[in-house]
Amino acid sequence: MSLSGAGRYSYLAEVNRAIDILTQRDQTETVLDEVEYLFDVIPPELQDLAEPVIQTLREEPGDCS
Numbered sequence: 515m516s517l518s519g520a521g522r523y524s525y526l527a528e529v530n531r532a533i534d535i536l537t538q539r540d541q542t543e544t545v546l547d548e549v550e551y552l553f554d555v556i557p558p559e560l561q562d563l564a565e566p567v568i569q570t571l572r573e574e575p576g577d578c579s
Contacts, residue, residue, distance in 0.1 A: 522552050523563075530567050546571040 529545055536542045549571060553564045 522556055523560075526552060526564055526567060529571075533567065533570055536571075542571055 526549065529549055536545060546568065549564060549567055553561055553568060556564065
């Protein structure tokens with residue numbers, strides 16, 4: 515993954531908006547891997563934005579409501 519600057523935050527916002535349509539575990543795991551990568555590269559003061567998304571993605575599909 516090679517997102518820079520605002521692209522990282524846009525991707526995180528896009529995932530947050532689309533999280534309810536991820537119904538297959540393999541889809542969810544792929545997105546989770548990407549968001550966890552972003553968590554590692556964004557500044558620590560902004561990691562709070564990614565934590566709830568990561569937590570939701572870690573839940574089983576269908577349990578995200």
